[in-house]
Amino acid sequence: xxxxxxxxxxxxxxxxxxxxxxxxxxxxxxxxxx
Amino acid sequence: xxxxxxxxxxxxxxxxxxxxxxxxxxxxxxxxxxxxxxxxxxxxxxxxxxxxxxxxxxxxxxxxxxxxxxxxxxxxxxxxxxxxxxxxxxxxxxxxxxxxxxxxxxxxxxxxxxxxxxxxxxxxxxxxxxxxxxxxxxxxxxxxxxxxxxxxxxxxxxxxxxxxxxxxxxxxxxxxxxxxxxxxxxxxxxxxxxxxxxxxxxxxxxxxxxxxxxxxxxxxxxxxxxxxxxxxxxxxxxxxxxxxxxxxxxxxxxxxxxxxxxxxxxxxxxxxxxxxxxxxxxxxxxxxxxxxxxxxxxxxxxxxxxxxxxxxxxxxxxxxxxxxxxxxxxxxxxxxxxxxxxxxxxxxxxxxxxxxxxxxxxxxxxxxxxxxxxxxxxxxxxxxxxxxxxxxxxxxxxxxxxxxxxxxxxxxxxxxxxxxxxxxxxxxxxxxxxxxxxxxx
Numbered sequence: 392x393x394x395x396x397x398x399x400x401x402x403x404x405x406x407x408x409x410x411x412x413x414x415x416x417x418x419x420x421x422x423x424x425x
Numbered sequence: 426x427x428x429x430x431x432x433x434x435x436x437x438x439x440x441x442x443x444x445x446x447x448x449x450x451x452x453x454x455x456x457x458x459x460x461x462x463x464x465x466x467x468x469x470x471x472x473x474x475x476x477x478x479x480x481x482x483x484x485x486x487x488x489x490x491x492x493x494x495x496x497x498x499x500x501x502x503x504x505x506x507x508x509x510x511x512x513x514x515x516x517x518x519x520x521x522x523x524x525x526x527x528x529x530x531x532x533x534x535x536x537x538x539x540x541x542x543x544x545x546x547x548x549x550x551x552x553x554x555x556x557x558x559x560x561x562x563x564x565x566x567x568x569x570x571x572x573x574x575x576x577x578x579x580x581x582x583x584x585x586x587x588x589x590x591x592x593x594x595x596x597x598x599x600x601x602x603x604x605x606x607x608x609x610x611x612x613x614x615x616x617x618x619x620x621x622x623x624x625x626x627x628x629x630x631x632x633x634x635x636x637x638x639x640x641x642x643x644x645x646x647x648x649x650x651x652x653x654x655x656x657x658x659x660x661x662x663x664x665x666x667x668x669x670x671x672x673x674x675x676x677x678x679x680x681x682x683x684x685x686x687x688x689x690x691x692x693x694x695x696x697x698x699x700x701x702x703x704x705x706x707x708x709x710x711x712x713x714x715x716x717x718x719x720x721x722x723x724x725x726x727x728x729x730x731x732x733x734x735x736x737x738x739x740x741x742x743x744x745x746x747x748x749x750x751x752x753x754x755x756x757x758x759x760x761x762x763x764x765x766x767x768x769x770x771x772x773x774x775x776x777x778x779x780x781x782x783x784x785x786x787x788x789x790x791x792x793x794x795x796x797x798x799x800x801x802x803x804x805x806x807x808x809x810x811x812x813x814x815x816x817x818x819x820x821x822x823x824x825x826x827x828x829x830x831x832x833x834x835x836x837x838x839x840x841x842x843x844x845x846x847x848x849x850x851x852x853x854x855x856x857x858x859x860x861x862x863x864x865x866x
Contacts, residue, residue: 396464397480400861401751403459403488409508409754 431474432481432490436497437815440468441850445857453853456501456818457488458753460853460861498812504754505804505821509762513564516764518777519543519551519585520571521578523769527607528645530719531672531706537781538573543769548581550771550790552588559592563763565599571777573769576610579619586622601625607642609653613660626666626699629654633671634683641672655691662697671703674721678703678734682741689745701747703738705731710830724831726823726844736851743859752852754818759801759825775801778826801825802835811838816845 437456443449449462470476471490484490491497522542523534532538543551555566566589570582586602593600601623604611608629616624631654632641639649658667669688673681681703688698706722714720723731742749758764759775766774771790772783775797779785785801788794797803806812806822814820823839831839 396467397483398462399459399483399487400462400857401458401460403454403457404753406507407511409511409756 432471432476432485432492433474433494434471435488435491436494436813437501437818438489439815439849439853441853451853451857452489453752453849454488455816456504456754458751459487459489460856461487461489463489501812501817502807504818505756505760508756509760512761512763513562514567514763515555515558515563515565516567516569516758516761517551517555518569518571518766520573520766520768520777520780521575521581522573523781524577525572525574525607526577526609526645527574527642527650528647529607529642531641531708531722533707533709533778534573534781541573541769542578543581543771545581545584547769547771547790548585549588551767552585552592554767554790555589556592558763558765559596559598563598565601566593568600568602569605570602571605574607574610575604576606576615579610579615582619583622590623603627607650607654608657609644609650611657611661613657613664616661616665620664624665626668627661628668628670629658630670630672631655631684633673633677633681634687637677637680638684655687655693658693659691662693666699667697668700668702669698671701672706673703673734673738674706674723675728675730675734676721678705678738681738685741685745685747695746695748698747700750701742702750703742705734707827707830710833712833725827726839726841732844732848736848736855739852740855743855746859752819752849752856756821757825759797760803760821776825779829805836805838810840814842816842816849819845819849 435454435456437454439453439455441451441453443451443462446462448465450465450468452461452463452468453459467476467480471484476484476490481490520543523538524540524542525532525538559566572578575582582602586600589600603626604624605628608627611627611629630642631651632638635649635651638651642650644650658669661667671681671684685701688694708714708720708722708724739749764775766777766780767790768774768780772786773788773790773794774780774785775787776785787797787800802825806817806820811817811822820841823841825835825839827839828835828837
């Protein structure tokens, strides 16, 4: 039943995994430098 | 009466049709970055508050349903505070110099560049600063060495790292560093030399296939750099993690997949490169661009060509099985308490894009730091418009630098709703197609 009605593709992340790396502005820096 | 505790759909989810099975919906939580396929029957039972207890805990864990939407919104106000209290990494971006052997047509450091190098006495102050900041729940130090070209200051990287290793060993905390380098000086010998000092990741940029790259990222002499960089990548990819970037504009993004094909032909297969990500070039602020200078980049994430370009390039990268960063909550580095940008002269900023603009400095290695909140508009996303937006966890008000380029100040949002309204569904479906085993129609 569950397999048909509800399939988890990605569990997502825990709060502890949301870190200071890779935010959008940092990416913006990476955009223009390299 | 509902059969179990009252639950409702989270404010921070998106529901999309699933062509693989018309009776099923794709649900993505922007807060949790979870992705599920849910039958329309179950979705309808959630909406009617008649959900089977069988599903409740699981859907709660996945961030799809909540007990109280108002409370969820209040919790999101504290999201970045929670990230900050959980964070155990002291992260510094250190600009070692503003000198470079390249002459990239779009370099945003523009007029700030020159033969300007961090001195050994400033490096000593940096080491003292790090030692003082290594307290509380900090368990690791991560430095991104940056420039200019950081490898023009290779001896200083070794000096700084050696001193950091001394005190981190005593305190039993870890130390690693990355390089954001143009790659021209990053040969195997240099990589081996720096690994001993904690080198972990290298970010190198190739602007598409050779002809385009050599036009956009030449040596100062005008000579091409592509062949040298490709060789350096091939000679180092087995000993360091490589992040490969590429900067495109509206006129050249369609040829970037040629680079991916070339990488594969040259043996730089997906298992050899940690991440591949191409990004649009952002123009320098209009008032700072001199006549004749490059201005083909973008000024806003909402420019229509950008949507097409990002979707196209992401698909081409995933299709070839290269790793691309996941869509997940992305708090701005400015709002992370234990994150600092140190310029070569010792001035401290909160975002690398603002270096050299002294009104954005929050102090120096020699002075007390001031509160960054008023300078950087910290928490500017804590308004009704953002809190009611389902994309808030992916955006948090957007990029201050883009707002600065657009308005000359950073008190207004860089709202990404229009962009995400038009792109997120496509990106999520790409993930379903290339990153899951779900049947896709």
